[in-house]
Amino acid sequence: MAYTSQKIANWYFTIALFLFVLQVIMGLWLISNYVFTIPQEVVNVFPFATARAMHTNLLVLWMLLAFMGGTYFIVPMETESEIWSPNLAWFQLIALVVTGVVALVGFAFGWTKGRPLLEIPPPLNYMVVVGALVFLFNVGMTMFKARRWTVIQGTLLGGLVFLALLYLAGIPFYRNEVIDWYYWWWVIHLWVEGAWELVTGAIMAFILMRLTGVDRQVVEKWLYVEIGLFMFTGIAGTGHHYYWIGAPKYWLWVGGVFSALEPLPILLMVIDTMNHVRHRHAQIVNPHTWTIAMGCAVFHMIGAGVWGFAHTLPQVNYYTHGSQVTVSHGHLAFFGAYALLNLLVFYFAMPQLKGIEIYKPTRAKLGFWTMCSAMMLMGLTFGIAGVLQSYLERVLGMGYMTAQSYMRLWMGVTLVLGVFFLGGVLITVCDLLSPKAATERLD
Numbered sequence: 001m002a003y004t005s006q007k008i009a010n011w012y013f014t015i016a017l018f019l020f021v022l023q024v025i026m027g028l029w030l031i032s033n034y035v036f037t038i039p040q041e042v043v044n045v046f047p048f049a050t051a052r053a054m055h056t057n058l059l060v061l062w063m064l065l066a067f068m069g070g071t072y073f074i075v076p077m078e079t080e081s082e083i084w085s086p087n088l089a090w091f092q093l094i095a096l097v098v099t100g101v102v103a104l105v106g107f108a109f110g111w112t113k114g115r116p117l118l119e120i121p122p123p124l125n126y127m128v129v130v131g132a133l134v135f136l137f138n139v140g141m142t143m144f145k146a147r148r149w150t151v152i153q154g155t156l157l158g159g160l161v162f163l164a165l166l167y168l169a170g171i172p173f174y175r176n177e178v179i180d181w182y183y184w185w186w187v188i189h190l191w192v193e194g195a196w197e198l199v200t201g202a203i204m205a206f207i208l209m210r211l212t213g214v215d216r217q218v219v220e221k222w223l224y225v226e227i228g229l230f231m232f233t234g235i236a237g238t239g240h241h242y243y244w245i246g247a248p249k250y251w252l253w254v255g256g257v258f259s260a261l262e263p264l265p266i267l268l269m270v271i272d273t274m275n276h277v278r279h280r281h282a283q284i285v286n287p288h289t290w291t292i293a294m295g296c297a298v299f300h301m302i303g304a305g306v307w308g309f310a311h312t313l314p315q316v317n318y319y320t321h322g323s324q325v326t327v328s329h330g331h332l333a334f335f336g337a338y339a340l341l342n343l344l345v346f347y348f349a350m351p352q353l354k355g356i357e358i359y360k361p362t363r364a365k366l367g368f369w370t371m372c373s374a375m376m377l378m379g380l381t382f383g384i385a386g387v388l389q390s391y392l393e394r395v396l397g398m399g400y401m402t403a404q405s406y407m408r409l410w411m412g413v414t415l416v417l418g419v420f421f422l423g424g425v426l427i428t429v430c431d432l433l434s435p436k437a438a439t440e441r442l443d
Contacts, residue, residue, distance in 0.1 A: 003076035005083035008090065010353045012069025013346055015097060017429045019062035020339075024425050026055040028418050034404065034411035046108070053107045053119045059334065061100045066342035067199055068092070068135055071156065073349045074206050075139055078153055079146035084138055092134045099127040117188055118170045125171045132164040151220040152202050152209075155227060159198025166191050178245045185241045192338075193304070194234035198227065200300075200341050201265060207348050208269065208293060212284055214276045222269040233258040240312040244321065252314040267305075270297040286351075288361035288368070292344045295372055299336025303379065307332055319394050324407070325386030332379040335371075343368075343428065351435045358438040363431035370424030378417045385410040 030051050032038070072089055076082055083089060103120050106112065112119040120128070139160065143153055170187035174180040205219035239247070239255025270293060284290045311320055311329045320326065351359040385407040392403040 003082050005086045005089075006073050006076050006349075007353065008083070008086055008093070009069040009073035009349060012065050012072065012093060013350055014433065015093070016062040016065040016069065016342065017346070017432060019058050019065070019100075021422075021425055021429060023055060023058035023062060024418070024422050026051055026058060028415065028422060030055055031411060031415045031418055035408060035415050050107050050110075052116075053112060054104055056117050057100075057103060057107075057119065061096070063338050063342060065093075065096065066345065067196075067203075070203055070342070070345040070349070071135075071139055071160070073345070073353075074156075074203065075142050075153070077210075078150060078206060079143055079148050081142065081146040081148075084141035084145055088134050088138045092131050092138070095127060095134075096131045099124050099131070115170075115184065118184065122171065128167065129164070129171075132167065136160055136164055150216070151223050152206050155198055155205075155223045156202035158227075159195050159202060162195035162198065163191065166195055181245050182242070182247075185238055189238045189241055190234065192334075193237060196338065197234060200337060201269070203341060203345060204269060204293065204296070207289075207344060208273045211286070211289055211293070211348065212273055212276070214273045218272055218276055219269055222265045222272065225265040225268070240314075240317065243314060243317060255312065257309075267297045267301045270294055285358055286347070286361070288359075288364050289344065289347045291365075292340060292347060292368060295368070296336060296340035296344055299332065299340055299372070299375075301336075303329065303332025303334075303336040307379070307383075319390040320386060323386040323389045323393075324382050325390065328379045328382035328386055331375065331382060335375045346432050350432050354435060356435055356437045360436040360438045363427055363436075367424045367426075367428030367431060370427065371421055372424075374417045374421035374424060378414055378421065381410050381414045381417065385414070 030048065033048050033051075072083060099120075103124050106121065106124070107119065111121055113121050140157065143149070143157060166186055169183040172183075174183065201223050205223055208214060209216055209219050236254050236258040239251035239258075242251040242255060274294070307329050310316060311325055347359075347364065351357070388407055388410070389403050392398045392406060393400065
């Protein structure tokens, strides 16, 4: 590790990992509500809506902290300079963690804005904005001070700027419900399928370049494609959420078709890098990190691309909107696009932060394949339950609770798979917090 200011990233990573575990535990509680009859006394104290708010907001918080930590680790290496102000990085971390803790406690006591996925009340939203602005200022000043610009830096900074700006759209309320939901989707869709995609592309390009030794031009050319797709498919693809709010009919096709193309550059970047590695017979120091990169690209394409395209086509979404099919798509897409990306960053950075050049991959492999297998099967079981739900409710006209009884078997299987997934997460977290050096160089 060449830059001392990179050490701050380890704290971001460690806190993000603990929040990841808490998010999965909360998810297991949620799926238990579909399988078992929860006593009313428990529901009165801890209702489903509260648990769901915690589950989704923990997702956002740990992923943002991981992105920020990854940025603080990558930017010094890319700019060849220390972080402009480590003190600001510490302030930002403390502010965001305190905000997250207060938000979770507030949810338990009913302090919520009430909008799904954006439940954080306005005072806490302002704290998030302050944290984001401090982060942007610190990263921007590091880059401007270094005066060593690259496509990776520009894409990363651009994604972070869009990430901060789009979050502002979800703070105010609008009297017109259509307008309110319109801007709500700016955060929910354009955040994760626009700004986050740019951040993903930049981080993936940097790690592939450092991990495999592939030429910078190889990975950066796909970043240009990523930027183009953000401008066209990311923005236009938001329209697949406009079906139900009275937007013009052309959004039915524009939104359904374009949104499926967003993960394509990431997959092509990995394939192109793979070809260069094969032809050059280059040795990868930590091959398991490369495996995670390939898993990220494949899962990204399956969850966000293939499954997203199939689910968001107007003729399909007419029936599946808001069903467990949506849950299936969401879990596969988020795990592939962002959870595996963050795990890739963790396995690239955390051994280095602990002075380990080549780590022993035994536990890492067990955790990775357990998580990936469980999540793929969970995507299938959620999908089967969702198709069944869509048919029973929207074709046969059954009531919501009646349909739930027919889905219980598949939700029970999902609960078992979720326990296995938690096991994979715990193995991975333990391995990352205490990585072991390999006794010999891996081929």
